[in-house]
Amino acid sequence: MRPEERVQIAAVLVFIARKSFRLGTLLVAVCVLSFWLVSHSPIDPVNAYVGADVMRVGPEQRAAIAAYWGLNDPPLQRLVNWGAAVLRGDWGTSMIFRQPVIDVISERFTASLALMGTAWVLSGVFGFALGIIAGARQGTWIDRCIKWYCLTLASTPTFWLGLLLLIVFAVWLGWAPVGLGVPAGVLSDEVTFGDRIRHLVLPAATLSILGVANVALHTRQKLVDVLASDYVLFARAKGESEFAILWKHGLRNVALPAVTLQFASLSELFGGSILAEQVFAYPGLGQATVQAGLRGDVPLLLGAVIFGAVFVFVGNLLADIIYRFVDPRIRWGGRYEQC
Amino acid sequence: MSSVDAVAVSHSRTGRLPRLNRRQRTLLVIVLSAALLLSVVAGGLLLGNEMLTTNLDQRNLSPSLEHPFGTDWLGRDMLARTLKGLTLSLVVGVLASTVSVLIALTLGMAAATFGRAVDGAVTWLVDLFLSVPHLVVLILIAFTLGGGTKGVILAVALTHWPSLTRVIRAEVLQLRTAEFVQVSRRLGRTRWWIATRHLLPHLVPQILVGLVLLFPHAILHEAAITFLGFGLSPQQPAVGVILSESMRHLSTGYWWLALFPGLALLVMVRAFDILGDNLRSLVDPRIAHE
Amino acid sequence: MIAPEASEPKPILDVRDLSVSFEQYARGLQKKTLRPITSLSVTIRPGEVLAVVGSSGSGKSLLAHAILGILPSNARVTGTLRHANENLTPERQVALRGSDIALVPQSVGFLNPLMRVGAQVRSAAHNGNAAEAQRAIFARYRLAPEVAGMYPFQLSGGMTRRVLVSTAMISGASLIIADEPTPGMHSAVVEETLGHLRELAGEGRAVMLITHDIEAALTIADRIAVLYAGTTVEIASVADFTGDGQSLRHPYSKALWRALPQNGFAVTPGAQPVLDELPPGCLYEPRCPMSTPDCTGARPEVRALRGGVVRCFHAA
Numbered sequence: 001m002r003p004e005e006r007v008q009i010a011a012v013l014v015f016i017a018r019k020s021f022r023l024g025t026l027l028v029a030v031c032v033l034s035f036w037l038v039s040h041s042p043i044d045p046v047n048a049y050v051g052a053d054v055m056r057v058g059p060e061q062r063a064a065i066a067a068y069w070g071l072n073d074p075p076l077q078r079l080v081n082w083g084a085a086v087l088r089g090d091w092g093t094s095m096i097f098r099q100p101v102i103d104v105i106s107e108r109f110t111a112s113l114a115l116m117g118t119a120w121v122l123s124g125v126f127g128f129a130l131g132i133i134a135g136a137r138q139g140t141w142i143d144r145c146i147k148w149y150c151l152t153l154a155s156t157p158t159f160w161l162g163l164l165l166l167i168v169f170a171v172w173l174g175w176a177p178v179g180l181g182v183p184a185g186v187l188s189d190e191v192t193f194g195d196r197i198r199h200l201v202l203p204a205a206t207l208s209i210l211g212v213a214n215v216a217l218h219t220r221q222k223l224v225d226v227l228a229s230d231y232v233l234f235a236r237a238k239g240e241s242e243f244a245i246l247w248k249h250g251l252r253n254v255a256l257p258a259v260t261l262q263f264a265s266l267s268e269l270f271g272g273s274i275l276a277e278q279v280f281a282y283p284g285l286g287q288a289t290v291q292a293g294l295r296g297d298v299p300l301l302l303g304a305v306i307f308g309a310v311f312v313f314v315g316n317l318l319a320d321i322i323y324r325f326v327d328p329r330i331r332w333g334g335r336y337e338q339c
Numbered sequence: 340m341s342s343v344d345a346v347a348v349s350h351s352r353t354g355r356l357p358r359l360n361r362r363q364r365t366l367l368v369i370v371l372s373a374a375l376l377l378s379v380v381a382g383g384l385l386l387g388n389e390m391l392t393t394n395l396d397q398r399n400l401s402p403s404l405e406h407p408f409g410t411d412w413l414g415r416d417m418l419a420r421t422l423k424g425l426t427l428s429l430v431v432g433v434l435a436s437t438v439s440v441l442i443a444l445t446l447g448m449a450a451a452t453f454g455r456a457v458d459g460a461v462t463w464l465v466d467l468f469l470s471v472p473h474l475v476v477l478i479l480i481a482f483t484l485g486g487g488t489k490g491v492i493l494a495v496a497l498t499h500w501p502s503l504t505r506v507i508r509a510e511v512l513q514l515r516t517a518e519f520v521q522v523s524r525r526l527g528r529t530r531w532w533i534a535t536r537h538l539l540p541h542l543v544p545q546i547l548v549g550l551v552l553l554f555p556h557a558i559l560h561e562a563a564i565t566f567l568g569f570g571l572s573p574q575q576p577a578v579g580v581i582l583s584e585s586m587r588h589l590s591t592g593y594w595w596l597a598l599f600p601g602l603a604l605l606v607m608v609r610a611f612d613i614l615g616d617n618l619r620s621l622v623d624p625r626i627a628h629e
Numbered sequence: 630m631i632a633p634e635a636s637e638p639k640p641i642l643d644v645r646d647l648s649v650s651f652e653q654y655a656r657g658l659q660k661k662t663l664r665p666i667t668s669l670s671v672t673i674r675p676g677e678v679l680a681v682v683g684s685s686g687s688g689k690s691l692l693a694h695a696i697l698g699i700l701p702s703n704a705r706v707t708g709t710l711r712h713a714n715e716n717l718t719p720e721r722q723v724a725l726r727g728s729d730i731a732l733v734p735q736s737v738g739f740l741n742p743l744m745r746v747g748a749q750v751r752s753a754a755h756n757g758n759a760a761e762a763q764r765a766i767f768a769r770y771r772l773a774p775e776v777a778g779m780y781p782f783q784l785s786g787g788m789t790r791r792v793l794v795s796t797a798m799i800s801g802a803s804l805i806i807a808d809e810p811t812p813g814m815h816s817a818v819v820e821e822t823l824g825h826l827r828e829l830a831g832e833g834r835a836v837m838l839i840t841h842d843i844e845a846a847l848t849i850a851d852r853i854a855v856l857y858a859g860t861t862v863e864i865a866s867v868a869d870f871t872g873d874g875q876s877l878r879h880p881y882s883k884a885l886w887r888a889l890p891q892n893g894f895a896v897t898p899g900a901q902p903v904l905d906e907l908p909p910g911c912l913y914e915p916r917c918p919m920s921t922p923d924c925t926g927a928r929p930e931v932r933a934l935r936g937g938v939v940r941c942f943h944a945a
Contacts, residue, residue, distance in 0.1 A: 233739070
């Protein structure tokens with residue numbers, strides 16, 4: 001390993017360590033704040049636990065349930081107990097799924113990951129392409145159309161677009177199932193890969209279509225800036241063709257910010273997937289989060305909040321790493337300044 | 340021999356419409372989008388409740404001249420429901436955005452004025468709120484408040500300040516290096532005096548634009564959490580409620596229940612967006628040069 | 630037009646009555662028209678260094694961009710440009726730039742920050758083996774071979790200058806426009822860069838040196854065109870810049886000369902007119918000590934005077 005590579009790897013590690021410390025402080029705050037919030041909810045956790053059986057549960061049973069969940073302890077004590085358990089990897093048991101929260105999240109997140117990953121890649125690729133076309137043709141009708149389209153997408157409610165796709169492709173054309181992540185009445189083991197894909201298409205399409213807007217607008221602006229830069233002016237003075245300028249100078253300087261942005265926008269993607277999963281009854285983490293909130297499943301809701309924070313953090317961390325260590329200005333920065 | 344002047348832009352285009360200059364076009368767009376939004380509010384407020392009463396003879400009618408948006412399974416006029424819903428969304432959006440702007444202004448000014456410790460605390464708080472997906476935070480707060488109108492307004496109001504706080508903080512930091520602020524400081528003016536006499540007047544146009552540009556986010560988030568079932572109650576005429584109900588009637592082919600209310604919401608949000616953008620280009624001409 | 634003396638070669642570039650204007654929006658979207666260049670006329674011949682001197686805001690860089698045809702699209706251009714006796718139409722500009730007309734830009738900002746400098750120099754070559762040519766030119770300018778693999782931000786100020794001059798050198802262009810090539814650099818680098826430019830003229834190329842630094846211009850130029858508010862007020866031979874400026878023709882040239890430290894630091898009060906409110910008469914009239922009512926009524930035309938050119942009613 002060459003010394004400069006060793007320096008670089010050390011820099012990455014130091015960077016990750018510092019960021020992780022920051023995540024640590026933020027996560028603690030998120031946990032405390034979330035716990036404080038849910039403990040003030042008017043929803044009675046015992047009722048939430050017993051659910052439909054509420055009429056058949058007597059006072060003794062209610063007391064037993066409350067004792068089992070530690071609901072009688074003072075709030076601080078409960079926070080400490082819960083925090084200690086979370087640190088041990090025990091995130092509690094989901095009241096509605098009657099399963100450990102960790103298991104629910106990991107199973108549901110796998111489903112969500114397929115959805116979000118597809119949308120992430122597709123919206124990234126198409127958004128980047130649209131942004132490049134608009135930026136390269138700045139001021140022309142095609143630029144105006146793309147800009148108008150993206151701004152309109154940005155004002156479009158995710159769930160409404162999902163409903164439209166559902167009406168057109170599931171109800172009218174009958175190409176896709178109307179709901180449910182897997183066909184009703186089929187055991188999850190028997191679900192074929194094809195079934196999964198069929199149920200994935202519409203929610204993924206919803207998120208991909210809407211996800212395009214942000215990348216495209218950002219890429220367009222960045223390309224417009226690059227094309228107005230001094231180095232592109234000089235490239236023109238050197239007689240480089242407009243295509244060569246776009247290819248060599250434009251893409252090179254726009255690609256990195258676009259990838260960075262795409263990683264940094266996982267928060268919106270997560271929010272979008274909550275809505276899309278709800279519309280299409282897709283059994284992902286988003287739908288579970290909504291269920292937890294609606295039915296008062298506090299352990300699962302808290303787990304989803306923490307998991308959401310980690311998810312967003314990983315995206316931001318990747319964005320930072322790419323931005324800092326792929327760009328040669330920052331990668332080699334500092335060591336050549338003496339020259 | 341003159342050859343290079345071919346580059347010149349042609350201004351002699353003749354059309355029947357008078358060509359407006361940039362300023363006139365911008366003002367026209369502002370007036371039109373404001374008029375559209377005002378007419379939505381006027382429609383929502385003036386429409387009597389009789390359009391919303393159950394009318395079983397008129398159930399599930401597809402769009403017609405009498406009912407442009409159709410009717411639902413209780414025979415209620417969907418246009419009237421949508422207008423009422425949009426008005427409610429608008430009220431929630433205005434309330435929540437105003438609260439968010441006030442929070443952002445306070446925190447942004449405090450961060451930029453009261454030294455490093457306060458700045459660090461505010462930056463940390465902004466990071467904290469941005470560290471969890473926005474919709475999850477909304478769900479969490481709405482859950483805590485037990486849903487309902489109060490829950491929605493508070494949830495939306497308490498979560499839309501972080502990015503505007505960053506903008507205001509950056510703006511104040513930049514203003515503080517300006518000549519006139521430096522002079523005031525050397526003259527021994529207090530921080531409060533500088534903040535209220537120098538910084539606020541410069542921030543006002545940007546805050547107003549920021550406020551208008553927050554509406555779209557606030558309105559869309561209100562509709563989203565209502566759609567998910569955490570927000571306005573099913574008895575209220577909210578677009579989120581309408582769309583969530585429409586899901587139950589999709590497979591029966593009542594497409595108008597979803598199409599028009601959502602489209603109307605989209606148009607309203609876009610109108611706010613256009614209004615904000617054009618106001619911004621009046622305030623900050625750098626954006627207009629594109 | 631001034632008849633060239635019989636012994637001199639024909640001009641490679643003839644700029645006549647060039648004007649450039651822009652439309653801009655101010656706060657509230659009020660439209661303004663800026664006129665950074667008004668009736669600018671210069672000629673340049675092979676083998677000579679013509680310095681175009683003016684303070685900042687006098688339209689110097691835009692002259693270079695107008696010649697190359699790389700002005701922003703909202704610029705309005707009028708006047709005549711002729712290159713080697715042919716009209717320099719936008720199509721000819723596209724064909725000639727980089728190969729016959731090359732630009733030496735002012736700073737590292739004109740290099741793509743994410744591209745190694747060797748590749749950027751090679752992209753300026755229009756014929757022959759680019760890699761070989763780049764190596765030879767780097768050797769000539771004492772740039773180590775590994776510099777080709779560096780990114781722009783890794784270059785020192787002096788290295789950046791040499792890389793930028795290399796791009797003009799490798800192009801083989803017969804007209805080189807150096808736009809403010811020595812901004813804020815210490816004297817050794819300034820001297821070296823100017824030396825490179827003089828060498829290029831020695832090889833028979835025409836070099837237009839655009840600068841605000843009249844002293845630097847005097848060390849290598851043959852003739853000096855003085856710009857004020859985007860117009861040429863005087864074109865004089867270097868020899869005219871002597872003594873207390875008595876050989877100079879225009880009051881602004883004299884003022885510039887007398888403002889130099891060694892000539893007494895005499896500063897003329899006032900500033901260049903604002904670009905959206907040019908005076909109706911002579912552009913220098915508001916500051917001119919020789920101003921008469923004639924000067925406010927009409928703009929003076931350029932005229933030949935004592936072997937140079939001047940734009941002034943009263944110059945003698």
